[in-house]
Amino acid sequence: MHIAILGNGIAGITAARHIRKKSDCEITVISAESDHFFSRTALMYVYMGHMRFEDIKPYEDWFWGKNRINLVNGFVTNIDYRKKTLFFNDDTTCSYDKLILATGSMTHKAGWPGQDLDGVHGLYSLQDLQAMERHSEGLKKAVIVGGGLIGIEMAEMFHSRHIPVTFLVRESSFWNTFLPREESAMINRHIIDHGIDLQLETELKEIWGDRSGKLKLIITNKGEKIECGFAGITTGVRPNIDFLHFTPIEYDRGILVNDYLETSVPDVYAIGDCAQLRTPKPGRRPIEPVWYTGRMMGETVARNILAEQSAVGSTQSPVTNHQSLVTYDPGIWFNSAKFFDIEYQVYGDVQPNPPANHRSIYWEHPEGRKSIRIVYDQPKGHVLGFNLMGIRYRHEVCEQWIREQTHIEEVLPNLSLANFDPEFFREYEPAVLQLYNAQTGKNIQPASRRSLTQVLNFLKRPVNA
Amino acid sequence: MVDPVSKALNGHEASQWFLYGVLYTLAVLVMGLRMLAKYRHNRYQLIRTGSVMFFQTAFAFLIPEILVRLNYPYYDFKNIWPLNYSFFFDWNLHNLLNSGGLGIFMLVWGIVLIVIAVPVITYFFGKRWYCSWVCGCGGLAETLGDPFRQLSNKKLSAWKVERWLIHGVLVFAVVMTALVLYTYFSGQSQVLFLNSYTVRGVYGFLIGSIFAGVVGTGFYPFMGSRVWCRFGCPLAAYLGLVQRFKSRFRITTNGGQCISCGNCSTYCEMGIDVRAYAQRGQDIVRASCVGCGVCSAVCPRGVLKLENG
Numbered sequence: 163m164h165i166a167i168l169g170n171g172i173a174g175i176t177a178a179r180h181i182r183k184k185s186d187c188e189i190t191v192i193s194a195e196s197d198h199f200f201s202r203t204a205l206m207y208v209y210m211g212h213m214r215f216e217d218i219k220p221y222e223d224w225f226w227g228k229n230r231i232n233l234v235n236g237f238v239t240n241i242d243y244r245k246k247t248l249f250f251n252d253d254t255t256c257s258y259d260k261l262i263l264a265t266g267s268m269t270h271k272a273g274w275p276g277q278d279l280d281g282v283h284g285l286y287s288l289q290d291l292q293a294m295e296r297h298s299e300g301l302k303k304a305v306i307v308g309g310g311l312i313g314i315e316m317a318e319m320f321h322s323r324h325i326p327v328t329f330l331v332r333e334s335s336f337w338n339t340f341l342p343r344e345e346s347a348m349i350n351r352h353i354i355d356h357g358i359d360l361q362l363e364t365e366l367k368e369i370w371g372d373r374s375g376k377l378k379l380i381i382t383n384k385g386e387k388i389e390c391g392f393a394g395i396t397t398g399v400r401p402n403i404d405f406l407h408f409t410p411i412e413y414d415r416g417i418l419v420n421d422y423l424e425t426s427v428p429d430v431y432a433i434g435d436c437a438q439l440r441t442p443k444p445g446r447r448p449i450e451p452v453w454y455t456g457r458m459m460g461e462t463v464a465r466n467i468l469a470e471q472s473a474v475g476s477t478q479s480p481v482t483n484h485q486s487l488v489t490y491d492p493g494i495w496f497n498s499a500k501f502f503d504i505e506y507q508v509y510g511d512v513q514p515n516p517p518a519n520h521r522s523i524y525w526e527h528p529e530g531r532k533s534i535r536i537v538y539d540q541p542k543g544h545v546l547g548f549n550l551m552g553i554r555y556r557h558e559v560c561e562q563w564i565r566e567q568t569h570i571e572e573v574l575p576n577l578s579l580a581n582f583d584p585e586f587f588r589e590y591e592p593a594v595l596q597l598y599n600a601q602t603g604k605n606i607q608p609a610s611r612r613s614l615t616q617v618l619n620f621l622k623r624p625v626n627a
Numbered sequence: 628m629v630d631p632v633s634k635a636l637n638g639h640e641a642s643q644w645f646l647y648g649v650l651y652t653l654a655v656l657v658m659g660l661r662m663l664a665k666y667r668h669n670r671y672q673l674i675r676t677g678s679v680m681f682f683q684t685a686f687a688f689l690i691p692e693i694l695v696r697l698n699y700p701y702y703d704f705k706n707i708w709p710l711n712y713s714f715f716f717d718w719n720l721h722n723l724l725n726s727g728g729l730g731i732f733m734l735v736w737g738i739v740l741i742v743i744a745v746p747v748i749t750y751f752f753g754k755r756w757y758c759s760w761v762c763g764c765g766g767l768a769e770t771l772g773d774p775f776r777q778l779s780n781k782k783l784s785a786w787k788v789e790r791w792l793i794h795g796v797l798v799f800a801v802v803m804t805a806l807v808l809y810t811y812f813s814g815q816s817q818v819l820f821l822n823s824y825t826v827r828g829v830y831g832f833l834i835g836s837i838f839a840g841v842v843g844t845g846f847y848p849f850m851g852s853r854v855w856c857r858f859g860c861p862l863a864a865y866l867g868l869v870q871r872f873k874s875r876f877r878i879t880t881n882g883g884q885c886i887s888c889g890n891c892s893t894y895c896e897m898g899i900d901v902r903a904y905a906q907r908g909q910d911i912v913r914a915s916c917v918g919c920g921v922c923s924a925v926c927p928r929g930v931l932k933l934e935n936g
Contacts, residue, residue, distance in 0.1 A: 172887070204888035212925075213777075213893050220887040220902055222782060453886050498884050500927040503668075507884070507929055554929030557882020582881055582932050584923050586670040614879065614936030 163471060164188040166248060166258035168238060172453055173434025174264030175199045176460025177467075182229050185468055189230070190256065192248070194237035196288050198223060203453055205291045206315045209298075210322040241409050243427045260429050260467055263406075263417055264460070267399035267435040267451050276369030281377030282393045285312050294319070294392070301325050303390040305380050307366040308397035309336045311499050314349070316394045317358050318502050328359040328388055330366060332397075342514050344524055345533060345551055349501050352531065356502055369393060399451055401436040414438055416449050421489035423463045431467070433459035439490070445511060446492065455492055462490045494561050504531055509560035510547030512537050520546065523570070523601070525594045527552070534594050538570040545573050553590065554582035558621055574598055575609035579617050636692040648688050651767065655683040658770035665773075671920045671933075675759060679766035687763045700726050702733050705761050707740045709800035710862035712835060716827065717811050745862075746869050752935055753876025754866035755918020764843065764855055768896065769919060771844075772852025776896035776921065779851030785898055789858050789915065796834055797864035803830045834859065853896045857915055867914030875935045876918065878911035880904065884928045891922035891931060905930050 165181060167174045170193035178189050204218040226233050234256070240249040241261070248256045269284025271277045283293045294316075304320045306313050309331030320327045333339065336353065338346040353360045365383040372378045379389045401416035412418045412426035416438030423431050434456035435449070442448045469486045498507045512535065513520065521540040526533040532552035538545045544567035548560045559580040563573050577591040592608060599605055610616055629649050633641035641649075659680040666672035686705045695701050700722045708714040714737055723730040748756045758765045768776075806823035810816050816823050843855030856863050870876060878901070885908070891901035897915045901922045904911045911931075923931040 201887040201889060203886040204890075207888060207890065213889055217889045217893045220889065220906060454883055457883075496883065498886075498928040505927065505929050554881070554932075557884055561882070582929060584669065584671040584920060584932060585934075586674055588670070614934040618936060 163259045164190065164257070165260045165262065165467065166256060167191045167262040167264060168248075169193060169264035169266055169434070169436075170196065170199045170233070171202060171264060171266050171434060171456060172199075173266075173456035173460045174262065176457045177262050177264065177433060177464045178231050178460075179229075180461050180464030181467060182231060184464075185471070187471070188232070190232040190234055190258075192234045192236055192238060192256070194235065197233060197235050198226070200288070202286070205285070205288065206319050209291060209294060209319045239405060241406070243409065243411070243430060246429070261431070262463055262467075263403075263425070263430065263432040263436055264434045264456075265402045265436045268402040269395055270398045270400040271395055272366075272397060274366055274369055276371055276377075277395070279369055279371040279377045280375055281371075281391060282369060282395060284395045284399075285316050286399060294394075297392045298323060298325065301391045303328070303388070304392040304394060305330065305388055305390045306394040306396055307380075308395065309333060309362075310396055310398065311337070312399075313394070313396035314353065314501050316396055317353065317356075320392075321356055321358065321502075326357075326359070328361060328390070329353065330364045330382060331360065331362050332365050334363050336360070336362075338514050340514065342512065342516075342522070342524075342535060342549065344526060345506075345535070345549060346514070348526070348530055348533065348551060349504065352502055352504055366393075399435065401438065401449065401451075403436055422466050422484075422487045423459060423490055424466075431463050433463050443492065446495070450492070452497060454496065458492055459490060462488055494564050496557060496561070504552050505550075505554065507550040507555055508548065509555065509557065510537070510545070510564040512547035512549040523574075523594065523598050525590065525597050527590065532590065534590060536570065536573065536594070538573075542567075543569045543571065545570055548580070555580045556582040556617065559617060562621060570598075571604070571606060575606050576620070578608065578610050578612040579620050581612050633692075636689065637695040639695075645692075648692075651763070652683055652688045654771045655763075655766045656680055656770075658773065659766075662770050662773055666924065669920075669924050672924060675920065676769065678760045679762075679769050682761045683763055683766045686761075687766075699729055700733065703763075704733075704736065706763070707745065707757075707862055708737065709797065709804065709865065710762075710764075710860055711737075712800055712804070712830060712861075715804050715808055715811070717807070720811060745866060746873070749866055749869040749876075750874050751876075753874050753916070753918050753933075754863070754870045755876070755916075755933070757866060758856060758863060758917035759919040762856075764839070764860065765853075765917065767844065768852040768856060772847050772896065775847040775852045777851070777893050778847075778849065779853065779857070779896050779898035781892050781895070781898050781900050783900075789898070792858045793860065793864045793867070796838075796859050797861040799830060799834065800861040803827055834861075851896055851898070853898075853917070856917065857897050863915075863917075870916070871912060871914040874912075876912075877934060877936065878904075878916065878922065879932050879934050879936075880908050880910065881928075881930045881932070883908065885930045886928055888927060890925040890927065894921050894925050896921070901931065 165187050167178055170191045174191055178191050181187055181189055198219050201218045201220060207213045208215050237251045238248050239251045246258050267286055269286055281297055283290050303326050305328045306316050307330045317327050317329050335346040336349045366380055367383045368381040370379050377393055379387050380393055381387050403413055403417055416436050417425055417432035418440050419425055419432050419437045420440055423433055425432050435451040439448045466487045494510055496509045519539050520537055522535050522537040524535045534553060535549040536545055537547040545563050548555055574595050581589060595606060629641045629646055633639060633645045659676050662676045663673060682705055687703050691701045691703050713719055723734045759769055803826050806818050807827050809818055810823040838859045839855050846854045885905040887902055887906045889902050895901050897917055899913050899916060918933055920933055923933060
């Protein structure tokens with residue numbers, strides 16, 4: 163059986179690796195972006211000089227040959243699903259038995275006049291990074307449009323090269339569609355502390371170029387003209403599926419998939435940023451373009467393809483066959499990022515505009531660069547989510563508390579179990595507990611220390627013991 | 628140039644070795660200050676860097692010189708066999724045995740470090756208690772060597788070479804010391820076809836001078852800051868065996884938060900491909916890890932933590 167995978171990002175490569183682990187199928191991974199898999203999220207560190215491109219490749223180049231994963235650097239322009247054939251832009255073809263679409267995202271541009279001028283770029287692909295690099299020499303001013311994770315990364319990148327940045331953010335506070343008010347305000351302050359010209363409630367209206375087609379200035383919705391040599395478009399990404407528009411696969415914003423990650427076409431699957439779930443789990447979005455979901459989908463699709471293959475030729479009917487498949491289950495939401503110097507981690511359900519039953523205890527360090535937020539249900543009291551700024555918390559511990567619906571008053575005395583900061587770092591869990599006691603008039607005392615042995619005992623504890 | 632310092636400490640004119648010691652200590656102190664400034668927000672790095680600066684200045688430099696002034700043997704209380712390969716040489720044993728109570732104490736102290744301190748402390752804290760907190764070679768690597776740490780080779784092939792080489796040096800050191808002790812007790816210098824004086828001369832030149840000295844520090848700009856510690860140091864090999872098979876120390880990874888960015892691997896001075904473990908959510912238990920904690924410091928997603936469990 164020949165499995166072709168379109169896209170060599172985290173989703174496609176995870177699928178390839180897991181298929182190889184458990185089978186002898188022929189595997190081909192196709193990408194027009196790079197010869198080898200690299201960590202997309204690490205592109206910024208290459209620009210900032212922390213690493214070379216070589217360093218952001220998670221596997222040495224011999225890895226692929228040794229594991230018999232064929233790598234093809236090519237651009238697919240069309241797919242014939244009936245003949246199971248891929249067509250490349252150099253007129254070559256490739257046939258497959260199963261196809262995994264893992265084509266990722268592309269920068270979303272909102273249709274601004276001048277958005278295709280030279281000097282207007284997003285930051286998603288290796289080519290985007292190269293474009294940033296090309297425009298950086300002698301650059302006197304960069305404007306970044308869109309206050310999200312990529313926008314602030316781009317600001318940090320230019321800042322590392324002492325290039326002045328104006329940062330246009332549509333919302334009234336940075337990333338406040340995801341961050342609660344206090345955390346969002348902390349990042350506003352942090353951005354300004356770095357000398358970034360942060361303009362809130364400001365949008366891009368027009369982009370003007372010179373006669374040679376090069377970017378010259380942008381105009382905001384407030385009428386301000388800003389001369390700049392680079393305009394970073396970071397208003398979001400969208401699934402990279404334009405080349406599929408003339409094929410009979412069902413798509414909406416992304417390629418529509420069921421819980422088994424199957425598309426509307428037999429033997430074709432879609433995973434990662436380009437996939438759109440027909441029935442996402444409650445509280446989850448149909449498209450979640452993050453590293454972690456791409457990785458989880460890669461694992462799921464590998465299991466399902468192998469389960470189907472082992473059923474072929476057996477006496478199982480197609481129905482029982484389906485029963486051996488696993489549904490994609492992303493588990494409890496988690497994510498992380500770094501906003502300049504402030505690390506961010508989130509576990510579970512933390513909303514900027516929470517529903518009525520969400521209560522939270524929020525502690526912030528007096529210096530305003532660290533905070534701990536625990537969201538819990540009111541009146542039932544079980545914890546729903548953790549939001550950390552500048553402090554590291556342990557994934558498994560937070561997840562277990564959320565999954566087991568542990569009461570906030572059982573979590574707080576044991577909060578040290580979740581602390582994942584390095585040794586000798588100051589611990590703030592007693593301060594959180596004190597704050598809770600002060601707010602509720604209770605007198606809860608700490609019950610756990612920060613120790614790996616205690617953590618391991620806690621994690622081994624049977625459910626509801 | 629450093630004569631006044633030398634006279635103040637040990638009462639003699641400065642020898643070339645004294646000059647070397649002064650320069651070495653200055654390098655650790657000056658570049659240590661740079662390290663402190665760089666990691667001013669990281670208490671683990673602040674305390675650890677303070678520790679290597681202290682041990683180099685007090686234990687490796689000042690105390691031995693003061694001992695000489697007081698007519699005691701030159702002795703570095705933190706230098707442990709087999710890194711201190713001349714510890715069991717006849718002249719050293721004579722020297723210690725003829726220096727009264729303190730000399731005997733030094734001999735016993737040295738043996739206690741080898742037999743008890745190394746395995747016991749390594750069991751609880753890993754080899755970091757020595758390599759990145761106490762050791763002089765490690766001290767230079769963690770301070771002067773910090774700008775070069777990313778140059779260590781992360782390839783699987785380098786790891787293979789490392790395992791053969793470092794354990795080979797350990798075997799060499801043990802055999803050499805056994806021969807030397809045989810000669811000390813029996814008075815015979817010829818053992819089978821080997822002459823213990825020749826063997827110890829070869830060891831001293833090849834391992835002690837060329838590998839530890841010239842390659843160890845001279846190769847910072849080519850192979851990173853821990854060439855000696857990674858490929859050659861027999862004490863590191865001994866500590867590493869304990870750490871790998873009998874220690875509570877490990878680097879834990881934080882669930883699924885790794886983004887495979889590679890900062891940890893890039894900045895590992897021992898050439899460990901930390902990312903390979905982190906992206907699979909595996910604990911890192913490796914003989915070579917010196918516990919410097921930089922992987923944890925440079926991780927942008929809070930994935931790595933040095934722990935004793």
